[in-house]
Amino acid sequence: MTDVLEDLRLDEQLVLGKPWTLIVWDDPVNLMNYVTWVFTSYFGFPKPKAERLMMQVHTEGRAAVKTGTREEIERHVEAMHGYGLQATMERVDA
Structure with missing residues (x-):
């Protein structure tokens, strides 16, 4: 059963390609509580995770x-960008 699941995951990776990561950058404009609010409201992250990020x-x-x-x-x-945050994307190497 494990071999079948591993094969399915490999097939999924081949179809979708390597994943990408959203990078949010520090800036001198946005307040920390605003960035936390964006992470909780847009992504639905729990407040502790949003604060950690x-x-x-x-x-x-x-x-x-x-x-x-x-x-x-x-x-x-x-x-x-619509929320006024600086963000880019990077391909995941793994």
């Missing part, structure tokens, strides 16, 4: 917020 953006300059297909992450990048 916000602190990563603030202290490290960036955070990997979401992973998915290229099309999905492109939509999220556009949405983050």
